[in-house]
Amino acid sequence: EVQLVESGGGVVRPGGSLRLSCAASGFTFDDYGMSWVRQVPGKGLEWVSGINWNGGSTGYVDSVKGRFTISRDNAKNSLYLQMNSLRAEDTALYHCARTGNSGYDFDYWGQGTLVTVSS
Amino acid sequence: QTVVTQEPSFSVSPGGTVTLTCGLSSGSVSTTYYPSWYQQTPGQAPRTLIYSTNTRSSGVPDRFSGSILGNKAALTITGAQADDESDYYCVLYMGSGIWVFGGGTKLTVL
Numbered sequence: 001e002v003q004l005v006e007s008g009g010g011v012v013r014p015g016g017s018l019r020l021s022c023a024a025s026g027f028t029f030d031d032y033g034m035s036w037v038r039q040v041p042g043k044g045l046e047w048v049s050g051i052n053w054n055g056g057s058t059g060y061v062d063s064v065k066g067r068f069t070i071s072r073d074n075a076k077n078s079l080y081l082q083m084n085s086l087r088a089e090d091t092a093l094y095h096c097a098r099t100g101n102s103g104y105d106f107d108y109w110g111q112g113t114l115v116t117v118s119s
Numbered sequence: 120q121t122v123v124t125q126e127p128s129f130s131v132s133p134g135g136t137v138t139l140t141c142g143l144s145s146g147s148v149s150t151t152y153y154p155s156w157y158q159q160t161p162g163q164a165p166r167t168l169i170y171s172t173n174t175r176s177s178g179v180p181d182r183f184s185g186s187i188l189g190n191k192a193a194l195t196i197t198g199a200q201a202d203d204e205s206d207y208y209c210v211l212y213m214g215s216g217i218w219v220f221g222g223g224t225k226l227t228v229l
Binding site: 062105110 | 148153155159162164165166167170171174176206208210212215216217218219220222225
């Protein structure tokens with residue numbers, strides 16, 4: 001059974017940093033690209049960042065470029081999101097999601113970890 | 120910046136048919152955007168319904184179908200049921216490893 005379990009969320013002050021992790025199991029992790037998708041409670045989904053199977057290609061939404069860094073450790077079946085210079089508008093539930101076999105969708109999602117940026 | 124548009128809300132009667140759409144603020148949606156659709160109920164992670172325009176994800180009933188209608192991607196629910204009442208999101212692949220979600224449609228079945 002495919003499982004994605006996020007961790008690392010919490011409360012941080014504006015300008016602070018957090019590192020999110022996503023532990024993957026139930027599939028061959030390095031066969032798949034992965035993404036982070038966030039959702040402000042009560043609002044819509046926003047794709048934040050993605051990474052290909054070997055970490056050689058990454059992408060970011062404009063609002064986080066230069067502040068967030070996505071990475072993966074295939075030996076540990078883990079995905080990460082290093083978030084620096086956090087802003088109030090980064091407050092959201094952060095899901096990790098697996099890229100589907102089509103290469104263009106998200107077929108499995110974690111339940112998310114909540115990041116709150118507040119002074 | 121690219122904006123993906125969806126109807127904020129829609130209502131359908133039980134047993135009825137509804138078509139939700141996914142457009143672009145500038146330009147037309149085509150299969151080259153590989154539109155996919157997700158269903159989300161409160162407190163739950165999204166569930167994949169449709170990918171690559173019109174391919175149903177495993178276990179999704181065939182009353183859910185995807186297509187391109189005019190210049191938009193479309194999700195059609197035929198024979199709506201009470202438990203279809205959810206939020207529905209589309210996402211478009213923009214190329215270069217970038218995706219953009221629509222704002223979501225809140226579907227009410229009543």
